[in-house]
Amino acid sequence: QIKTSYGYAAEYKSSGIILNRFLHKAFSVAKRVRTETKIASSAVSVAFAAVELAKKILGDLSDKTVMLIGAGEMCELAAKHFMNSGARGIMVTNRTFERAERLADDFSGEAVRFDELFLHLHRADIVLSSTGAPHIIIGPRDVEEVVKRRKFRPMFFIDIAVPRDIDQKVDDVDGAFLYTVDDLKEIVQANLAQRNLEAEKAEEIIDKEIGQFYKWLSTLEVTPAIVALRNRFDEIRRAELDKTISGWKDLPPDAEKRLEALTMAIMTKLLHPPTAVLKQAGQGGRVDLYVDALRQLFELESLQNDDEELELEE
Known part of the structure; x- marks a missing residue:
């Protein structure tokens, strides 16, 4: 019933990022418990x-x-x-x-x-x-x-x-x-005694997955800042790349794709350390200090983004 209800909610885009992640996590945890423990294999009636x-x-x-x-x-x-x-x-x-x-x-x-x-x-x-x-x-x-x-x-x-x-x-x-x-x-x-042992294994799996979910949840506060920072870097990258390409005569056919890949790789490597620090700050409750610093250092005007932009990796 929950899966069916969620399917309707997802179809009509009426569920948000937190509910989406929570239910996906719940479904995957249930599957892990069924496959990694024998909690349902023993007769208790x-x-x-x-x-x-x-x-x-x-x-x-x-x-x-x-x-x-x-x-x-x-x-x-x-x-x-x-x-x-x-x-x-x-x-x-x-x-x-x-x-x-x-x-x-x-x-x-x-x-x-x-x-x-x-x-x-x-x-x-x-x-x-x-x-x-x-x-x-x-x-x-x-x-x-x-x-x-x-x-x-x-x-x-x-x-x-x-x-x-x-x-x-x-x-x-x-x-x-x-x-x-x-x-x-x-x-x-x-069988009931055996199921109780399996329930302990299931609780370990659930506790671990809950911890991961809360870890992800804590990053949501800094996610807008991370997305805005990436957008700012990408804006600069594209502007400089376009300027370089437009002033380059007799550019080889595949050079533009190579330059695109090169600048993307450089940007990704440059953004990895601050992104990691921001996520860690989100878990430690020191968000405002870092977000204010980013806004001033990189002239980030808006930190509001839609749900699709907020879907960052854990």
């Missing part, structure tokens, strides 16, 4: 941890079908993470069929009526359950029948409901593997 655990155990999810039992927030988050991880497809069941339909439609999935759960369960490689039921929904005998229909191809069960939806004895069924919310919480806690 139960739903995300469930998907990461499935990927770790089953590997590629592109040939895996997911059955979600429940249509609440946790199942919605899990559906999003599963689909982002490349799952082949999603089935959703819920006691209120309309809610199952809505969630399934959001992810181009299939809604299953709750009383037909065991008619479809064998089609799922991964089963994630998160309902508010006060009793067990899936027991070991149910899973034994389902696994037989699957010819004992492995099934991965994730129970993130409190109280439990899936009987713990399901984990004893050949071909069935059960993980509960307690298992996932351990993963989340470990």
Whole structure:
């Protein structure tokens, strides 16, 4: 949203130099944090941890079908993470069929009526359950029948409901593997500790970039003086160059370009020391003294310039 808004502002030239530099810096810092740290790579929500655990155990999810039992927030988050991880497809069941339909439609999935759960369960490689039921929904005998229909191809069960939806004895069924919310919480806690370490790295990057931005910001006060000084030198350079060229007979074809380059190089070298001193003065708060001296020494009448002229290098 910020990038989109800034894009409109830039298009209509309604943002100034400080906002432009600030947002460009913010975007680049965000990219550095994403690429130079692992702050976003660890699951810190139960739903995300469930998907990461499935990927770790089953590997590629592109040939895996997911059955979600429940249509609440946790199942919605899990559906999003599963689909982002490349799952082949999603089935959703819920006691209120309309809610199952809505969630399934959001992810181009299939809604299953709750009383037909065991008619479809064998089609799922991964089963994630998160309902508010006060009793067990899936027991070991149910899973034994389902696994037989699957010819004992492995099934991965994730129970993130409190109280439990899936009987713990399901984990004893050949071909069935059960993980509960307690298992996932351990993963989340470990990942949270890792993320805190990555956050420290991110803060170092941010602090360094903030320092650079403030350093640049401090030069803005002297930027008009620097631009005016350069303009004054360039005015003199051009006048003397034109005078020399106009009085030079039989000037070789490329001589004018060479003289232009020569005078520009000389001017740049002459201006580098005072420019550096002015920028340093801006950071030290001694601006007025230097600006007044420049105005008197080089007859600088105006120190006001537009935003394009103010875009000096850091």
